[in-house]
Amino acid sequence: MGRKGQSITLSLLEREKAALEKLALEYGCVWGDRPNISKLIKQIAKRELKIAPNNDWQLERINVLERIRTFLIDQGQIDEAIAVAQILSERGELKDIALKREIEKFLQQPLPTWRQRIDSFIRRQKPFQLSYQDAQGRIWSFSIHHAQIVTHEKRQYLDCWATETEGNLDLPELQHNWSLRLDRIQDAAVSPLNEKWRSHLDSISVELHLYRGLAFAYQGKSADVHNDWHPELPKTRQVIRQVTSTFWFFREILPYGKDCKIIAPQSISDLFKQDLEALYQMYNPKH
Structure with a gap:
């Protein structure tokens, strides 16, 4: 006479049963090719599977x-x-x-389909056409030959090199570079371009001098090609960096105040001085 097995009845919601069956599949508790909850419970009872708290993470x-x-x-x-x-x-x-x-x-x-396509083109280093309507209803179209997804000030941007320059207010040397905020793109058309991929964005070499506490506390950036004490000026750190956008560059160095000076090129220095003069005039309208 065969041994009579014992049975228990579980009162489960449908989603709870589905969750247990999923666990049974994950741990190989099956009967044929179907999940077997009984086998799962037996493994737990035999301590072959460990139950751990699910609320003990800080x-x-x-x-x-x-x-x-x-x-x-x-x-x-x-x-x-x-x-x-x-x-x-x-x-x-x-x-x-x-x-x-x-x-x-x-x-x-x-991710939306258009973003997945952009990621795919970037991974394969294939140029692409991007057309979209921004939050203000304006239509934009770019023929993109280099791109990367980056984070600026906690938001995602597509930093890219595009054939189009109209509307770009940066220096002429950098007007092919665009920084497109991704959360402002609700939908987009993305298609391949039969062109050659560029290895990088356009850039300008900029020399900075850092003084006082900043000279000691400064932590190098990935775009820095030189970061060391100046060979001739005492207590002065010389930094040479490849800059792809004056907008983001100025936003970074503005908090440095009097502890940072742009030495070269003159075009970057002059543009930064214009921004400082406009800021000064805003607070001193009579001067």
């Missing part, structure tokens, strides 16, 4: 993972970003409702 860990997720998105590594988002979505510590909804929305549709 907030700092959640925040770090979220920063990693957004960084991966910026780098175009969507599969990796999805994997991190799935880890976050399964955690019981995720109490921030806004963040939870954002992650759920991302998992449902990680």
Whole structure:
């Protein structure tokens, strides 16, 4: 006579049953090719599978993972970003409702089709045509020969080299460079261009002198080609950097104030002085 097995009855919602079946598949608890919840429970009872708390992570860990997720998105590594988002979505510590909804929305549709196409062209180093309507209803079209997704001041931008220059107010040497804010693109048409990919954006070599505490505290940037103490001027740090956008360059050095001076080229120095003079006139309209 065969041994009579014992049975238990589980009261489960449909989504809970589906979750258990998913776990059973993940851990190989199957009958034929179908998930078997009973086998899953047996493995847990035998301590072959370990049950761990799902609410013991500190907030700092959640925040770090979220920063990693957004960084991966910026780098175009969507599969990796999805994997991190799935880890976050399964955690019981995720109490921030806004963040939870954002992650759920991302998992449902990680990126719009046009953004996925842009990432694909960048990875394959293939020029492309980008046409879109911005938040103000203006139509823009760019023939892009080099591009990269970057973060400026906590927002994502497409920094790119395009054939078009009309409307670009930068110096003539940099007018092929554009910095397009991605969250202002609601929808876009992206198509291939039969052109040659450029290895980099246009750039200008700029020399800076840093003084006082900044000279000691300055941390080099990836665009710096030289960063050392000046061979002739005491207590002066000489930095030479490749600049692709005067807009972002000026926004970076403005907080340095009197501890930073643009030495060369004169065109960059003059443009920065114009901005400073306009700022001075705004606060001193009678002068």
